Amino acid sequence: MSTLAPYACHPDASRGRLYPENLSTFRSPWQRDRDRIIHSSAFRRLKHKTQVFVEHDGDAYRGDYFRTRLTHTVEVAQVARTIAGALNLNTDLAESVALAHDLGHPPFGHTGEDALAALMAPYGGFDHNAQALRIVTRLERHYADFDGLNLTWESLEGIAKHNGPVHAPLPYALAEVNDQWDLELHTNASAEAQVAAVADDVAYNHHDLHDGLRAGLFTEAELAELPVVGTAFAQVDDRHPDLDPMRRRHEALRRVFGVMVEDVIHVAENRLASLQPRSAQEIRDMDGPIIRFSKPLYQNIKAIKSFLFTRMYRAPSVVDERVSVTAMLNDLFPLFLNDPSHMPDHWSAEALAAPDETHRARIVLDYVAGMTDRYAIAEHQRLFARRPL
Template identity: 85%
Template sequence: MSTAPYACHPEDSRGRLWPERMSTFRSPWQRDRDRIIHSSAFRRLKHKTQVFVEHDGDAYRGDYFRTRLTHTIEVAQVARTIAGALGLNTDLAETVALAHDLGHPPFGHTGEDALAALMAPYGGFDHNAQALRIVTRLERHYADFDGLNLTWEALEGIAKHNGPVTGELPYALAEVNAAWDLELHTNASAEAQVAAVADDVAYNHHDLHDGLRAELFTEEELSELPVIGTAFAEVDKLHPGLAPMRRRHEALRRVFGVMVEDVIAVAQNRLAGLQPQSAQEIRDMDGPIIRFSKPLYQNIKAIKSFLFTRMYRAPSVVDERVRVTDILNRMFPLFLNDPTQLPDGWRIAAEQAADETQRARVVLDYVAGMTDRYAISEEHRLFPR
């Protein structure tokens, strides 16, 4: 329940592109949340990975590593916590958080980089834009409309939770924005900004966990980093001789807490000073209202730099990036040049495409929707050893 004047209030929602009767027991954003959770794209997140690719024989495969689904659940939990503390609408914050990664292709950011290069001649690829395409067109379960028919506020949050969108738009975003102006030049609602910061909190926290589990670095190395070193020192003082796994968990949960508390404190101070009286005032501000303090932001940059070098560009991970990029670089042109290799529904759509650009976008929708293991199995089918 939102209480602050600058929160998004259900009764003020701009509604849906296809009008529907109001639910008697759910707010518009509770309905949006539920539709996302029940979507096919959301279920597929359980087999899409962040850093470590899921497949048989992978040295880093394990039940404890995060997937897009577990990451999304963690982001939603953080978003509800922060939104609740600030008097924002927790349902809208959760909705944007649950949808924020729907457009990610297989193989994490490596897959996105590969598809962006492949789609460069055909209007580009961006996972936020693809998420919009999924919730407005590709989910086809309802009798009266394609997509999930989400509210304007949910679509706005998906489109620009990371900030205003300017310059040349990826075609999928341009298409949605042409149908319903999302005011891309403004900030998103405070609730969507919360979802964006919650994403940062969640992945910085869990990538430290996953990198340790994968033995890409050690607790001793992490102890040299800002915030993390203080957290380990505090645990050692309070719990000397603690078992290694408990020590790790206790330290990293403190790092998690520092990030969440910092965001809440900064937002409370800024909101108290600026006194916005509506959600639109939040959108029209010069910059985001929800953010880390400058000192913590600099510390997080140092942590991210460490993770980039030691985890995202670790030799074993780089080798995997090369392998999975090759999978997409082989599959995409094959489907584009020979649509008969696609499943029937996708084949028909590709064959009926007006030109190569439209055909490429059909192929993109199919490939981007794949899970890691399905993409690997398709590559084995198409290119038998």
């Protein structure tokens, strides 16, 4: 790690773990964090959680090629390692934060998050970043000496605030962790965590264009009207005339991907050279993030996001699903809250032992938020004797 920049997070300067452990002979602290995240139950469940399209049988536009939370997470981790490596940051820490960033997502993607946030409003709310912290500090129960994964302070900090400083009022799950171990929520995250956040933007802007095309929600001709994307298609047509449609699509969108990654690296290199931070803490104490898109590209990405919002995230077929899965969660959550016996035995016992309704609701939330799409659908069908999708 002698090649790490002075503003990178260095393993020998880690603030350690809440429950002290002996150092590994072969792995750095963040390599161990990465491995624990990959081997967690929550990480495996990402395989069957929605990115955009709900996973179930029967609809013509669904298929094995669409991204899930797991494939999205792997793509984010790859981008994060690339950017972190180019900037001489700690690639293992960037990868750990990237791998954990979506662990707290409930079934049915952002629609599920919106539904659970409304249901949990009387009980402290719901936020997927805070839920990810709850998973890695409490809900993973596999180790003899502690609940959770006992990740390092730097990984927990990155999960909590990779999108920027977090201000009051805090979601209860985040407040609970922060009360136990101060994550300095008022500051920026490390440069490595900032890289993970930008890598998330790069990955989903790229793959949602792919998935939307495959789903037939828009066409290449419509994308040609967008900034960056239209230029990429024109470059491919100029260099590879008469390329077959699937190769043309891939060649163009990988160029879009490259533009985003190279822009982030270029901007960061210039800002780091100008500001000359001497430590990871100086990165945290800056007025804003050091890792970001250039202003011109950011405006172009806003146009792409606006297009995707209208044509993909709010496409009629997707909106129909939003209504259906919201109704499903609105059925399941109150049922479990009012009668925990409908949950598996260990969840039921924990909910029945809760001291009040707020604590019971949080236990029910942990159970429901941990469901995969297919499990939530199956449970709804079992308990309500009807199939909503």
